[in-house]
Amino acid sequence: MPLRTTFRNAARLAGAALAASAIAAGPAVAADPVNSHPLKDPHYGDVLFHFYQEHYFTSITRLMVSQHFKRVDHHVDEAELLRGGMLLSYGLHREAGDIFAGLIEKGAEPPVRDRAWFFLAKIRYQRGFLAAAEDALGRIENHLPPELENERVLLKASLLMARADYAAAAAVLKGVTGKTGAGPYARYNLGVALIKNGDIAGGFAFLDALGTAATPAVVVGQENPATEEFRSLRDQANVALGFTALQYNNPSAARIYLERVRLDGMHSNKALLGFGWAAAALKQPDQALAPWTELAQRDPSDSAVLEARIAVPYAYAELKAFGPALDGYNEAIAAFERERVGLDESIAAIRAGKLVDGLLERNPGEEMGWFWNIRELPDMPHVGHLAPVLAQHQFQEAFKNLRDLRFLSKNLAQWQDNIGVFSDMLANRRQAFAERLPDIRKRAGAGASGLGALKQQADALATDVARVEADADAAALADARQRDMLARLARARATLATMGDTPEADAARARYRLVSGALTWQLAQEFAQRLWDAKKSLQTIRAALADAVRSDAALAQAQHDEPLRFDAFAARIAELDPRIKALIPRVAALGQEQQQAVQELAVAELERQKERLAAYTVQARFAVAQLYDHAAQKETGHAPKP
Amino acid sequence: MFQRSLRVFVAALLLGLTAARFAAAADAPAAAPAAASAPADGLDSRIQDVKGDVIRLNRDLLVLEEELLFPANTQVALFVSMDVGKLFELDSVQVKLDDKVVTTYLYTPAEVKALHRGGVQRVYIGNLKAGEHTLVAFFTGGGPHERDYKRGATLKFDKGTDPKYIELQIKDSTGKLQPEFDVKVW
Numbered sequence: 001m002p003l004r005t006t007f008r009n010a011a012r013l014a015g016a017a018l019a020a021s022a023i024a025a026g027p028a029v030a031a032d033p034v035n036s037h038p039l040k041d042p043h044y045g046d047v048l049f050h051f052y053q054e055h056y057f058t059s060i061t062r063l064m065v066s067q068h069f070k071r072v073d074h075h076v077d078e079a080e081l082l083r084g085g086m087l088l089s090y091g092l093h094r095e096a097g098d099i100f101a102g103l104i105e106k107g108a109e110p111p112v113r114d115r116a117w118f119f120l121a122k123i124r125y126q127r128g129f130l131a132a133a134e135d136a137l138g139r140i141e142n143h144l145p146p147e148l149e150n151e152r153v154l155l156k157a158s159l160l161m162a163r164a165d166y167a168a169a170a171a172v173l174k175g176v177t178g179k180t181g182a183g184p185y186a187r188y189n190l191g192v193a194l195i196k197n198g199d200i201a202g203g204f205a206f207l208d209a210l211g212t213a214a215t216p217a218v219v220v221g222q223e224n225p226a227t228e229e230f231r232s233l234r235d236q237a238n239v240a241l242g243f244t245a246l247q248y249n250n251p252s253a254a255r256i257y258l259e260r261v262r263l264d265g266m267h268s269n270k271a272l273l274g275f276g277w278a279a280a281a282l283k284q285p286d287q288a289l290a291p292w293t294e295l296a297q298r299d300p301s302d303s304a305v306l307e308a309r310i311a312v313p314y315a316y317a318e319l320k321a322f323g324p325a326l327d328g329y330n331e332a333i334a335a336f337e338r339e340r341v342g343l344d345e346s347i348a349a350i351r352a353g354k355l356v357d358g359l360l361e362r363n364p365g366e367e368m369g370w371f372w373n374i375r376e377l378p379d380m381p382h383v384g385h386l387a388p389v390l391a392q393h394q395f396q397e398a399f400k401n402l403r404d405l406r407f408l409s410k411n412l413a414q415w416q417d418n419i420g421v422f423s424d425m426l427a428n429r430r431q432a433f434a435e436r437l438p439d440i441r442k443r444a445g446a447g448a449s450g451l452g453a454l455k456q457q458a459d460a461l462a463t464d465v466a467r468v469e470a471d472a473d474a475a476a477l478a479d480a481r482q483r484d485m486l487a488r489l490a491r492a493r494a495t496l497a498t499m500g501d502t503p504e505a506d507a508a509r510a511r512y513r514l515v516s517g518a519l520t521w522q523l524a525q526e527f528a529q530r531l532w533d534a535k536k537s538l539q540t541i542r543a544a545l546a547d548a549v550r551s552d553a554a555l556a557q558a559q560h561d562e563p564l565r566f567d568a569f570a571a572r573i574a575e576l577d578p579r580i581k582a583l584i585p586r587v588a589a590l591g592q593e594q595q596q597a598v599q600e601l602a603v604a605e606l607e608r609q610k611e612r613l614a615a616y617t618v619q620a621r622f623a624v625a626q627l628y629d630h631a632a633q634k635e636t637g638h639a640p641k642p
Numbered sequence: 643m644f645q646r647s648l649r650v651f652v653a654a655l656l657l658g659l660t661a662a663r664f665a666a667a668a669d670a671p672a673a674a675p676a677a678a679s680a681p682a683d684g685l686d687s688r689i690q691d692v693k694g695d696v697i698r699l700n701r702d703l704l705v706l707e708e709e710l711l712f713p714a715n716t717q718v719a720l721f722v723s724m725d726v727g728k729l730f731e732l733d734s735v736q737v738k739l740d741d742k743v744v745t746t747y748l749y750t751p752a753e754v755k756a757l758h759r760g761g762v763q764r765v766y767i768g769n770l771k772a773g774e775h776t777l778v779a780f781f782t783g784g785g786p787h788e789r790d791y792k793r794g795a796t797l798k799f800d801k802g803t804d805p806k807y808i809e810l811q812i813k814d815s816t817g818k819l820q821p822e823f824d825v826k827v828w
Contacts, residue, residue: 045762052756
């Protein structure tokens with residue numbers, strides 16, 4: 001699908017442009033957190049769990065909650081560094097700066113301190129405080145991880161180039177490029193710095209080495225975004241070489257450099273255009289026709305394509321093919337006019353909000369995030385115009401802000417609902433406490449099963465046990481069977497008392513004595529154990545009673561404390577609710593303003609495209625007039641003036 | 643005449659390249675100061691302020707929510723971590739507290755990757771009364787030799803009046819060439 005293809009090109013363009021100036025203007029990316037192994041607080045691990053999934057909003061809020069509850073005390077500095085990095089990514093420069101400065105001031109460990117200085121340098125650079133940024137960079141010792149160390153050097157070089165000290169920048173970059181695994185960006189920047197410093201041959205040598213470098217090996221089965229990024233940078237180096245050679249009137253060399261650029265890469269349009277100009281400069285307009293004709297058929301949203309549309313008839317004119325040249329110019333004028341009308345329609349659609357709505361609809365995302373990118377173009381007329389708009393870093397950043405505001409809007413709406421639920425929950429708890437607790441306490445304290453009655457029973461039992469022990473009353477501790485036997489023996493004794501002195505009665509009395517003696521002996525045998533059991537049970541009862549008394553006291557305390565706690569919660573809800581209410585319209589208003597700003601950025605780019613079109617139209621009309629003059633002069637027999 | 647216009651054109655093109663997205667030839671780094679010296683936009687500044695305010699508000703609301711729903715004296719939080727984890731591809735975790743399933747969690751590749759990198763997932767937060775409790779966790783996924791693997795880990799623990807944090811750990815036992823599942827009480 002051409003649209004998709006165009007957009008993919010544009011997205012790559014944006015990606016490369018960002019990457020090329022990552023140190024300079026890219027978003028402040030927090031590198032991996034300081035090595036936190038072994039993990040000493042699980043809640044810090046939870047923060048990392050979300051951080052690693054790029055759920056930065058969740059990560060930062062959970063971190064702040066855990067900091068509030070002092071659950072990340074073993075990772076205090078790392079946590080602060082991470083928080084600073086995440087705030088920075090959301091553009092909260094002041095807060096992030098305060099955090100990093102605080103870490104430095106408190107004398108954090110060297111790896112933390114170096115990172116803090118590095119991020120401070122980056123913030124200051126982005127805010128335009130170049131001297132302060134250099135100062136921060138100068139304070140970094142040697143504890144940065146390798147990926148940040150490379151960034152540090154690139155930042156240092158960027159700062160030096162910002163104050164036009166290209167010689168120093170080149171020296172700094174030479175230090176990096178000499179190392180194994182030095183980034184291609186460092187080599188590219190070094191080449192540029194050398195050229196800027198007047199060392200054309202040296203600069204060309206570095207760019208040429210990059211422009212002819214082999215692509216890094218692709219790892220099968222893995223995504224290889226770095227491969228495309230490298231190829232793109234290599235193309236960029238070759239385009240840079242080509243145009244610089246053209247600038248220095250060396251079109252032959254320019255052609256060699258520009259020939260290396262891939263035909264389907266995002267730099268191909270510029271390369272084709274430059275290649276044509278190199279051929280034209282070499283007085284070979286026929287050689288210029290092929291690249292320009294190819295280019296003229298491409299998406300007209302690129303200015304190089306528009307230029308090619310008038311460059312093709314120019315080449316025809318150079319070849320003395322005035323008919324095709326005139327046709328070409330007239331076609332270009334007509335195409336420019338169609339393009340102008342299309343641009344007007346696009347501008348109207350953007351101002352009607354279709355761009356923003358369409359982008360938001362087609363590019364959903366979970367959270368605020370700095371790695372988020374526009375992936376799908378909206379459904380609107382002449383959508384091809386938007387590719388260069390969306391490729392702009394400024395537009396991407398502005399749109400991210402708008403998207404963040406929409407996310408915050410939803411977040412606040414959700415809290416608005418939740419806070420209502422918290423209020424209801426609190427009211428229910430308050431009511432339940434007010435209604436149920438007094439009732440429970442009343443029941444616990446009254447009646448035969450009340451605490452008072454139970455205490456009395458326990459006291460009575462204790463008295464009984466003490467008496468049994470003092471009297472050695474083994475019968476009092478008889479079990480049910482023994483009690484039954486004792487009763488039967490008592491009945492037998494009563495019966496025996498009424499019987500005479502008969503031989504049967506004597507025999508019965510003897511049996512009674514035997515059984516009674518056996519039972520008494522058994523009871524005496526078991527008395528000690530039973531007394532111990534009874535005392536133990538009594539202790540258990542007393543312990544259970546004590547628990548019940550404590551619970552009752554806790555309930556009494558709760559009856560006093562809980563309403564106060566509820567009041568405290570209610571006060572917090574009462575404080576938070578207006579904050580939500582105040583933020584909702586603020587976010588909404590800023591969202592509208594930001595939408596306007598985003599739209600105006602897009603419109604401004606399209607207006608620039610219109611201006612370019614107008615300029616090319618003037619050039620084309622002028623060329624047509626020249627051709628007519630030429631023809632008229634030919635008819636009248638006058639040679640055209642050079 | 644055209645030569646002159648070509649020179650002008652090439653020069654203009656170079657200038658255009660430098661200023662624009664291209665960062666071409668002699669000008670890629672020159673884009674840096676332009677970005678660096680960009681003045682702070684009023685709207686941008688207000689947006690950063692509001693973002694900060696909303697983040698702080700979220701912190702305060704989350705603190706309130708936790709204190710209201712999971713008071714410290716009854717709070718129990720369960721975490722899942724993975725140390726190396728080459729011998730086990732985690733698919734899901736099910737946790738039972740006192741024989742009641744409190745959570746069943748199915749992992750996305752991004753979540754597994756975050757665990758591999760050292761993240762620790764809070765898989766459950768809830769309330770338990772003081773006393774003795776039993777936790778049983780089941781881990782399912784792919785074990786060595788790409789076999790389906792399901793293992794459990796059990797823990798009896800006492801809940802006091804402080805919050806209880808329990809970490810379910812997935813480790814590699816290089817000696818046994820088997821994954822190990824452990825429970826750590828913080």
